[in-house]
Amino acid sequence: MPEKDNIIQISILLAARNEEHNIERCLRSLDALNFPKESIEIIIGDDDSDDHTADIILDYIQRKQQFKYVKITEQLAGLKGKANVLAQLAHHATGKYFFFVDADIAVPTTWLTHMLLHFGQNTGVVVGLTRMKKSHLLADFLSMEWLYALSVTRLASFFQVPITGMGNNMAVTREAYFAIGGYEKIGFSIVEDYTLFMSIVRKGYRFAQAYNPQILNISEPVNTFAELLKQRKRWMQGVMQSFWVTKWSLIISSQLVPFLLILAYWYPAISLLMIGLHYALTTVTALIAITILKQKDLWKAAILFWFYVTGMGGIMLINYILPGQMEWKGRKY
The missing domain is CATH 3.90.550.10 (Spore Coat Polysaccharide Biosynthesis Protein SpsA; Chain A)
Structure with missing residues (x-):
């Protein structure tokens, strides 16, 4: 008070x-x-x-x-x-x-x-x-x-x-x-x-x-x-300036599944097992979060979240690397 x-x-x-x-x-x-x-x-x-x-x-x-x-x-x-x-x-x-x-x-x-x-x-x-x-x-x-x-x-x-x-x-x-x-x-x-x-x-x-x-x-x-890409280009500036653990965690996590898919050419069983475990860990974490926070309307998004986040990680990195000014609230930076 x-x-x-x-x-x-x-x-x-x-x-x-x-x-x-x-x-x-x-x-x-x-x-x-x-x-x-x-x-x-x-x-x-x-x-x-x-x-x-x-x-x-x-x-x-x-x-x-x-x-x-x-x-x-x-x-x-x-x-x-x-x-x-x-x-x-x-x-x-x-x-x-x-x-x-x-x-x-x-x-x-x-x-x-x-x-x-x-x-x-x-x-x-x-x-x-x-x-x-x-x-x-x-x-x-x-x-x-x-x-x-x-x-x-x-x-x-x-x-x-x-x-x-x-x-x-x-x-x-x-x-x-x-x-x-x-x-x-x-x-x-x-x-x-x-x-x-x-x-x-x-x-x-x-x-x-x-x-x-x-x-x-x-x-x-x-x-x-398109709006999402503009937002994420700005956010990635913060990520790349952040604590090294944050920065490298994002980079590694965004490349993990593509790496495992390439590795599957030589070691299909191990790669598919690791991808399955990655999906399970991500999905369980998402479900726990929405349960604790009482946001159960997001259960469908939680189950499909792994597919979204796997794709977005790579897209964010590419979008960040591509040249061009950032536009936010009608201003360019």
Whole structure:
């Protein structure tokens, strides 16, 4: 519960650019949070949107004192995009904790309370969970992919092995954020959530991976394979900058099945056995994850997940290697 000597305990920082189709859904979920409204502030940074994002925000937040709208027109030295927005919002924030969420996210009412439970002594950052809104098969596979990866991250967190942050569901202490100098000190990155997470960990703070349905955010999914490739090209930048265990685990796992298929030419029985075991391990892990997190609507995606992830691993590597600029929110990087 909020501390009596601190009126604002939590600052929710939300960067938005051209989100007219998503922003009201996000704002409604934040307005419904089961937390004293006088103890939170929700600061929305409009990153120079050229659609109706600003109009929707301003109309919704009328007479809602916990919401604050900030028009971002200035670009801080060395920063651009979302990192530039969040850097400026942090200086408007007064809370003890900074919570990060994206404009295409709907949060559960229990989000703040259950994330706060994971802040122990010297914990600087807590990473939450996210899945896609149920809408089509690709969305289910993406949900399964996120929950599978976050389950691995959860396991690694028991040994304080840092893997990644997640900008659509992450919280940091004010102390840790400013101890590293904020985004101004970190500098620009297309994967600003990962760089913030790693900077806090490298400063000596502990981290935690929250793992329960009460902190599970629901994202709008990408709807086409072309959109997915754009998203993954950006994500791979973070993977290739990440802890060596993460980077090489992805590279090796993405090439394992192709290697076994080639090996089958000489050793068919052994190769097929190993592929079968790989399928079983992946599928059992996926089923355990959706059971623990009470997302049983994903059982079909869990059974077929091995086929999806086996193909996507190689596609992501090839997509990353291919030349070309990254495009995100109408901007090229």
